[in-house]
Amino acid sequence: MTFMGSQGQDFDYSQRAQWLRAVVLGGMEGLVLTTLLMMDAEKVAQRTGADxxxxxxxxxxxxxxxxxxxxxxxxxxSVYTQVDTIAFQAERDMKVGRGGQQTWVIPSATEVAMASSLAYLLWGAAPLVAGVFVKDVHVRFSIAMIATSLSMVVLGMIGAALGKAPIPRSCARVLVGGLIAVSVMWGKIKILGFILLKI
Known part of the structure; x- marks a missing residue:
């Protein structure tokens, strides 16, 4: 088995795939959900009269x-499920005499979890920092969306650079996917709000 972080003479960038995927996923989740939380905060303030x-x-x-x-x-x-699957498959391969025919990359569940969590915190702060001091709700949300979009592009660039992948493709994928996710979540909130008003 080849463990995460092992490195030969020519570095295999695919070994970064697990935690890099976690960073991009955590960053996108942070950006999308923080942007939507800024919308919900307005509703909370209106209902409670809070600042x-x-x-x-x-x-x-x-x-x-x-x-x-x-x-x-x-x-x-998720990662422990993958690790268990790989480990038991390796045992089965050994029993039938196929040991050594396949190289398994074993990710570190702790590293992946920490990478995703820290990325969520870091990138999730971007929309808030950009719009927290703007009083007008429409201007604030517009600034937050611009900050979110720019952050998605930067996240795509970082992911591509660390994985030695094409930067334009990575940026486009993160930006388009992230904006679709924001739109879907925003639409869900609007639809649920409309349905609840009718009940």
Missing amino acids: KNKAMLITWSVGLIAGAMRMAIIELV
Whole structure:
């Protein structure tokens, strides 16, 4: 078996795939959900009469921490499932005499979980930092969306650079996928709000 982080004379960038995937996933999740949390903060402030900036800071802080923990747990469960599958498949291969015919890359569940969680925290802060001090809700959300879009492009560039992959393709994939995710989540919120008003 080849373990994550082992390195020969020519570095195999595919060994970075697991934690790099976690970084991109965590970063995108942080950007998408923090942007949507900024919208929810407005609703919380309107219903409770609380200060909008305070409501947004509290909502964002709780959401960001909870989201980072959620990403870590998801990655731990997911990677350990993969590790178990690989380990038991290796045992089966040994029993039937196929040991050594296949090289397995064993990811570190802890490293992947930490990478995803930290990426969520870091990238999730971008929309808030960009728009937290803007009082007008429409201007604030526009600034947050611009910051989110630029952050997605940067995230794509970092992912491509670390994985030695084509930068334009990576940037386009992260940006388009992220904006679609924001649109879908925003649409879901609007649809649920409309349905609940009719009930």
